[in-house]
Amino acid sequence: MKKSELKKQVASAIQACLDKKGEEISILEMEKGSGVFTDYFLLCSGTNPRQVQAIADEVELRLKSAGLRPTHVEGYKQAEWVLVDYVDFVVHVFSEKARKYYDLERLWKSAKRLQPSDLKAAPARKRKTAAQSKTKATPKRKIKTA
Numbered sequence: 001m002k003k004s005e006l007k008k009q010v011a012s013a014i015q016a017c018l019d020k021k022g023e024e025i026s027i028l029e030m031e032k033g034s035g036v037f038t039d040y041f042l043l044c045s046g047t048n049p050r051q052v053q054a055i056a057d058e059v060e061l062r063l064k065s066a067g068l069r070p071t072h073v074e075g076y077k078q079a080e081w082v083l084v085d086y087v088d089f090v091v092h093v094f095s096e097k098a099r100k101y102y103d104l105e106r107l108w109k110s111a112k113r114l115q116p117s118d119l120k121a122a123p124a125r126k127r128k129t130a131a132q133s134k135t136k137a138t139p140k141r142k143i144k145t146a
Contacts, residue, residue, distance in 0.1 A: 007119040009068060010040050010089050014116050016058040017044045020051065022093070027119070028104075028111035040089035041108065045099045049079035055093045056082040 010027070017025055022044035030036040046052035056076060063069070063086065072085040080098040084091040092104065105113075 006039060006088050009063065009066065009086070010042060011116065011119045012062050012066060013042055013059045013086075013089070013091050014119070016062040017042070017055055017091075017093075020046075020055040020058045022046060022055045023096075024099070025116070026105055027114040027116070028108055029114055030108065030111050036108075038085075038088060038090050040114075041092060041104065041111070042089060043092045043094065043099070043104060045094045045096050046079075047096065049095065052079040052082055052093050052095055056084055056091070059084055059091050059093075 014025060014027070024043075024045045026041075026043040028041040028043070030039055030041065044055060046055050053076060056073070060070060060073070068086060070084045070086055072083070074083045074085075075081045080095045081102065082093040084093070094102070
């Protein structure tokens, strides 16, 4: 999968979390060669079990509309820690208590922390045409005649 497509998918999951008022959103880019099975972890918290489930539901719904289904969902009924696995990235939706207890940010402290804006693709540079790359000639001056 292209890196830009993966970033779009993660950004879509982030937006789903934001839309359902997920708190303390954190994005971890996992190091290559660290033994981790995925490229990104997306973590967020909900304030109660219903919100935790609503966030997980919105992530699934949003990504399903983009043609992406999770390979595995775990912890949905208990709603303390819902894990939604998309292979290239994993979404973790925690209750506040479970988030503090498991502290994945500390556990994966070697991972690079990203901001949502880091996942937005940089705009493609426009290539200059041959005419644009030529140096501009000095403008002709109008000569007043009497």
